[in-house]
Amino acid sequence: MLEYVAGHVNYWLIIVVMMVGLYTLISRTNLMKKLAGLAMFQTAVILFYVSLGKVKDGTVPIVDDAYEIYSNPLPQVLMLTAIVVGVATTALGFALVIRIKESYDSIEEDEINKLDQDA
């Protein structure tokens, strides 16, 4: 049992990061905090992929005669794209939050909903 827990320590940590992100995303009403939660959630997935690619005793995947076992480079390449997607999402989210702030004068979700209902 202990071996199982210790052997998957990276996955436990990833689950913690992911759940903290998801919880922040759901529980906060502040739009900025929501975005922070979203970014954490995405980061957890990136970590998950990168740790998938690790091969035991494997080295950096650059061909060299001194090594025989390499880690899998593919998940890292995939995550390069996912990071870009994450950056774009966060930037777009920030832009929206700024414009929401400009037109509602608030970034609290409940206040904004109230303003919308009154209108």
Add this chain to the structure above:
Amino acid sequence: MGNDLVLRVVTKWLSPIIVLFALYVQFHGDYSPGGGFQAGVIFSSAILLYALTYGLDAALKVIPESALKICASFGVLLYAGVGVVSMLKGGNFLNYSVLLSDPVAGQHIGIIIIELGVGITVASVMILLFFTFARRVAPE
């Protein structure tokens, strides 16, 4: 922050080194870890550092916004252009092997141009994002 002597001096010394490192990561990306994404972000961090220390106006003098917009589009076009050239040369989209008569050299030149396109776009988009947000928060 503009008045802090340490920051001003350090930024002046550091910015060119960051840019140099970005170019190293960019053009050595086909042999060692690196490539357009990383290089673009490192390059943009040099400009961001400059803008943070000397202010937005000074940074805009270094790179005007209209140039950044054109660069962002140009990078994508460069990327897609390599693909189109390889199609015109009879290969599939983004098949670098047909770019030159020697497939290995073709792969080299192909990936370098592609990564250059990626680097230009990533750098200019990151800087543009920063400028856009910075201007909204503190109107000049």
Add this chain to the structure above:
Amino acid sequence: MTEQLTILLVVIPLLSAPITAIFKNHLLTWAITLSVSIVCFAISGVILAEVIDGKHVIYELGGWRPPWGIEYKIDSLNAFIALIVSGIAVVSGIFSFRSAPSEIDTTQSGLFYAAFQLCLLGLLGIALTGDIFNLFVFLEISSLSSYALISMGRKRQALTASFAYLILGTIGATFFLIGVGFLYAASGSLNIADIAERFSSFEDMQLVVTAFIFILLGIALKAAIFPLHSWLPNAYGFAPSTVSIFLSATATKVSIYVLLRVLFDLYPIAYWQELLIPQLLLVLGCVGVIYGSVRAWQQVEIKRLLAFSSVAQIGYIVIGIALLTETGLTAAVLHLFNHAIIKATLFIGAGILVYRANSTKLSDLRGFGASMPWTFFAMAFAGLSLIGVPGTVGFVTKWYLLEAAIQQSKWIVVGAIVIGSVFAIAYVWKIVEALYFNSKRKIHIQHVKSGDINIPSASKSMGLALWLGAIACLYFGLFTNIPFNAANAVAKALLGM
């Protein structure tokens, strides 16, 4: 030659979008957008003609052999979806000529059309690719550009709608990504055909079930399958008219296409039958149909009414998929096509109302139909199609759907479809009643923001777009065999018959 055409569908918008983004001139950027859409439509047509009789067109990106490289494997379903997407892009492109300048700041039209082309690129990419990670990337390209497009709506609620869509859409995409990661961990491959081929070798792993659930949840969020539809009504209700037309007719359809691929190509059918997924989808579909129709009936604003009706229509498609028979699946695929036409036509009508009366509230529009008889007539006709009156496209799918449900003696499903249709009559009647019958109150028309009260009628381009849609509703309702044969070929291929 056809091989090279497939990649052009993605490359042309990829080349044109950054060029468009540089320019500010509305006419120029509009012309680029429309020509790109028309070229893509033509290419899709050529490809569909090529693959309709069961042939495959295979394209290896960069010349790398699958499963290492990204492979585009085009069968009739891919081409069918690509044709729908690019066709709707043409129609909404025509419509936007007058609509976009009235709703979007003219200095931003370059960026607007660039985002539009990127959205087209993403949706076409999803429809073509055979690589599941590549699919995720295209999904995010289309989603990110649609968040930006929706936020350009005139009312400030567009911003909050777009933000809510961004949060939920990103969660959906990330769930999808987690699922792909699990599947990659189990199979070591990202190529859909390759995973499906070797599926039995890793079938027993727990990872595969987890991957399935994550992928299914992610897609269901993107496709707005009840109960994950909450982003849709606001997003489509507050978006600029052009965007409403384009997204309502394509975005959820493309997600449904991904669902079809995952259910029928990636995973074997028997595998998810054991997980009781068909029953689950059937229940969600039925509840979605009734819920969407009732909520649509409650709305007082045309665009939101149509958006809720979309939730119901997605329910019909899900029912068709979950019935798991050839007739049901044919109805589902056919409804992808039919609903795209009908909803696009109705949203064009709503867009014309926005353009002329600056309002989509039913109470503001009382008696407005008299001043625009042709538009009103086309809208009413599309409304009849939505209900499923014989002679229109809507009838064909409802008929096959009912037939499929009756064949399996699933009477509850039959009941849900009938109740949904009854409410469809009610909400379409609401629109017709408001537009046709004058109220005693004097008609109060809030003219467009520019203060131009001299807009005598909808512009020619808008009328053209509207009538293209309405005529398609009639034509494909009377001559059903063209889309039916395509849908039937798709259904047979999916079921492996």
